[in-house]
Amino acid sequence: xxxxxxxxxxxxxxxxxxxxxxxxxxxxxxxxxxxxxxxxxxxxxxxxxxxxxxxxxxxxxxxxxxxxxxxxxxxxxxxxxxxxxxxxxxxxxxxxxxxxxxxxxxxxxxxxxxxxxxxxxxxxxxxxxxxxxxxxxxxxxxxxxxxxxxxxxxxxxxxxxxxx
Amino acid sequence: xxxxxxxxxxxxxxxxxxxxxxxxxxxxxxxxxxxxxxxxxxxxxxxxxxxxxxxxxxxxxxxxxxxxxxxxxxxxxxxxxxxxxxxxxxxxxxxxxxxxxxxxxxxxxxxxxxxxxxxxxxxxxxxxxxxxxxxxxxxxxxxxxxxxxxxxxxxxxxxxxxxxxxxxxxxxxxxxxxxxxxxxxxxxxxxxxxxxxxxxxxxxxxxxxxxxxxxxxxxxxxxxxxxxxxxxxxxxxxxxxxxxxxxxxxxxxxxxxxxxxxxxxxxxxxxxxxxxxxxxxxxxxxxxxxxxxxxxxxxxxxxxxxxxxxx
Numbered sequence: 001x002x003x004x005x006x007x008x009x010x011x012x013x014x015x016x017x018x019x020x021x022x023x024x025x026x027x028x029x030x031x032x033x034x035x036x037x038x039x040x041x042x043x044x045x046x047x048x049x050x051x052x053x054x055x056x057x058x059x060x061x062x063x064x065x066x067x068x069x070x071x072x073x074x075x076x077x078x079x080x081x082x083x084x085x086x087x088x089x090x091x092x093x094x095x096x097x098x099x100x101x102x103x104x105x106x107x108x109x110x111x112x113x114x115x116x117x118x119x120x121x122x123x124x125x126x127x128x129x130x131x132x133x134x135x136x137x138x139x140x141x142x143x144x145x146x147x148x149x150x151x152x153x154x155x156x157x158x159x160x161x162x163x164x
Numbered sequence: 165x166x167x168x169x170x171x172x173x174x175x176x177x178x179x180x181x182x183x184x185x186x187x188x189x190x191x192x193x194x195x196x197x198x199x200x201x202x203x204x205x206x207x208x209x210x211x212x213x214x215x216x217x218x219x220x221x222x223x224x225x226x227x228x229x230x231x232x233x234x235x236x237x238x239x240x241x242x243x244x245x246x247x248x249x250x251x252x253x254x255x256x257x258x259x260x261x262x263x264x265x266x267x268x269x270x271x272x273x274x275x276x277x278x279x280x281x282x283x284x285x286x287x288x289x290x291x292x293x294x295x296x297x298x299x300x301x302x303x304x305x306x307x308x309x310x311x312x313x314x315x316x317x318x319x320x321x322x323x324x325x326x327x328x329x330x331x332x333x334x335x336x337x338x339x340x341x342x343x344x345x346x347x348x349x350x351x352x353x354x355x356x357x358x359x360x361x362x363x364x365x366x367x368x369x370x371x372x373x374x375x376x377x378x379x380x381x382x383x384x385x386x387x388x389x390x391x392x393x394x395x396x397x398x399x400x401x402x403x404x405x406x407x408x409x410x411x412x413x414x415x416x417x418x419x420x421x422x423x424x425x426x427x428x429x430x431x432x433x434x435x436x437x438x439x440x441x442x443x444x445x446x447x448x449x450x451x452x453x454x455x456x457x458x459x460x461x462x463x464x465x466x467x468x469x470x471x472x473x474x475x
Contacts, residue, residue, distance in 0.1 A: 028198070035197075036316075036333075036359055036376060036401060039420075039445070043198070124195045136200045139225040144260040151237040153183050155282060159409045159453055160322060160365035 006060050007068050010052050021051050024129025050126050165441070166215035166470040173203045175462025177230045178448040183238035185454040186210055187219070188470070190462050191243055193227025202228035204243055206255050209470060216468065222253055222261070232275045235282040240299070242285055244272035250287055252299055267295060267304055274318045280325035284342075288315035288330055296342055308340055310347055316359045323368050331358035337373055339385060351388045353381060360404045366412030374402030380417055382429065395427055397435055406449045410456045418446035424461045426473060439471060 015021050028047050029040065053060050127134050173192035181187035186209040194200035202224035211217040226247035234240035239254050240262075248268040251261035270290035277285045284305070287295050292311045295304040313333030321327035326342045335354050338347040354375035364370035369385045370392070380395040380402055400420040408414035413430040424446050426437040444464035452458035457473035 036357055036403070039196075042420075042445070043196075124198060128198060134195050134200055136194075136225075137223065139201065139223050140260070141225070141264070142260050143264060144254065144257045144262050146254075146257050148237075148254045148262045149239050149256045151239065153238045155235060156183060156454070158182075158279065158322070158365070159456075 004068060006057055007065050009056070010049070010060060010065065013048075013052055013056065015048050015051075018051075020055075021048070024051070024131075027131070028128050047126075047129060051129070054126070166209060168205075168207055168216040168218070168468040170203070170205055170462070170466045170468060172466070173205075174444075174464040174466060175468060176228065176447050178450045178460045178462045178468060179231055179233055179241075180450050180452045180460065181233050181238065182235055182453060183233075185452060188216070188450075188460055188468070189231050189233065189241055190448065190468050191228035191231040192462070193229065193246065195227075196464055197227040197229070197246065200227065202226055202243075202245060204228055204231060204241070204253065205468075206241075207468065216470070220255055220258070222259070224249075224251065229271065229273045230275050232277045232285060234299070235277045235279060242275050242277065242299075244275045244287060246271045248272055248289065248291070250275060250297070263299060265297065265302075265304070268293070270314075273314065273316050274330075276319045276328070278320045278325060279322050280320070286318045286320065286328050288318035290314040292332075294318050294328075294330055294340070306342070306345075308345065308347075310338060310350075311336070313357070316357070317361055319361065319363060322363050322365050329361060329363070329371060331361045331373060333357040335375075337361055337371065337383070349385055349388055351383060351385075353383065353391070354379070357401075359401060362405050362407045362415075364407050364412050365409055370412070372405050372407060372415050374405035374417055376401040378402060378419075380405055380415065380427070393429060395429070395434060397425060398423070403445065403447050404449050406451060408451050409453050410451070416449045416451065416459055418449045418461060418463075420445045422446060422463070424449060424459070426459070437473060439469070441469060442467060 025047055028043055049062060124134055170192050173194055174196045175190050175192045177191040179189050188207045190205040192203050204222040206219040207216045208219050209216050224245055226245045228243050228245055230244040232242050239256050242252050248270055250265045250272055252263035254262050268289040268291050272287050272289045274288035275285055285297050294308040296306045297304050311332040311334050315330055315332045318330045328340050330338050335352055335358060337351045337353045339349040340347050353373045354377050356376040358373050358375045360374040361371050372380055372382050374380050378398045381391040382393040384392050398419040398421050402417050402419050404418040406416045413428050415427045418424045422442050424439040427434045428436045442463040442465050446461055446463045448462035450460050460470045462468045
């Protein structure tokens with residue numbers, strides 16, 4: 001399947017009707033439900049991409065998808081003009097994230113040795129959606145037994161106090 | 165640019181020490197704050213050729229969303245946690261906090277030490293309450309209610325030891341006096357959630373707010389009916405705004421558009437600088453109090469950047 005068809009298939013995939021996806025998604029959404037809307041939407045978009053790549057086609061590549069989407073939109077999203085305003089809808093947020101990601105990727109296309117993320121967002125979302133918690137270390141709920149160190153420095157005047 | 169990788173942890177907040185000009189703290193969460201541990205990094209600038217070295221780190225059971233250095237003891241810093249706890253740390257003592265308060269019912273998203281009285285701090289939580297604390301008291305001194313959604317930021321006035329402000333998902337800015345339970349002013353400041361605000365350090369009564377509606381707005385609290393100015397440019401939600409400690413005209417803002425922008429509101433074209441080297445949402449910003457033009461940012465890309473603004 002041509003890449004663009006795969007990408008279109010992803011964009012048209014009926015996530016709403018996929019019970020397995022919806023079930024996993026509820027866990028993801030519940031754990032982030034009070035995050036600002038942008039963070040929630042980013043979680044959901046990445047969960048969709050990850051799910052699609054695992055269950056429908058392993059061939060879909062996030063970076064390629066982003067590049068394709070950018071090419072199709074033909075926008076320079078790193079326009080520094082301070083006059084640009086847009087309505088803030090979930091779709092816009094997703095597009096923004098994709099285009100911005102890709103703009104930066106394109107700037108560094110030659111660097112195949114780009115340091116990998118220690119744990120990608122997709123991995124995290126996948127683990128949570130599958131009901132597996134990412135490794136969480138148990139930190140003892142204790143107070144320090146040593147006495148706090150008393151201050152030795154005088155508070156410094158703030159820059160705005162020095163002027164006035 | 166100086167950089168530091170907060171390996172395995174996504175940055176939520178940075179703050180320069182008010183005592184030591186090369187010291188910086190970063191509050192962070194594993195797994196983007198969805199689940200898992202938190203980590204407080206204490207960093208020193210200029211100790212390695214390309215940047216920063218870690219002096220100490222503290223691990224917590226739940227993610228850390230904010231931090232604020234003590235204004236009275238150079239060794240102490242308070243953190244806000246996803247499990248509702250607030251912890252006070254002594255950076256000379258390894259591993260465990262020296263205090264741990266558990267009153268908030270939900271995630272604590274904001275802590276801030278009083279600039280003037282220096283012996284209290286405030287916290288803002290998703291439980292819609294604000295609490296006032298003294299580091300030596302086992303319980304909070306008082307609780308302020310009124311916001312009708314998650315509270316994202318609470319900050320003391322740089323002018324008046326009893327005044328602090330707060331912003332919330334309920335789209336309002338509220339000004340509070342510690343001596344009265346009700347807000348002094350309520351400003352419906354944006355059309356969408358307000359994630360951040362800051363006080364102008366040189367113009368009494370002036371604040372800036374940053375919102376999911378992508379704009380920054382400047383307000384004169386004496387005339388709350390209308391904003392003084394709107395700054396547009398971010399493509400997505402504004403996550404953090406900060407006034408320069410050195411100028412009443414300079415503001416830095418961080419956004420989900422992965423950029424940090426610096427604005428000079430006194431000029432016709434206010435965008436002074438665009439920092440676009442983060443590859444994920446930028447959540448934290450701070451200005452160095454004692455090195456003019458030095459700005460730190462942290463982001464979900466597990467990086468802390470320190471840049472110098474060219475004047």
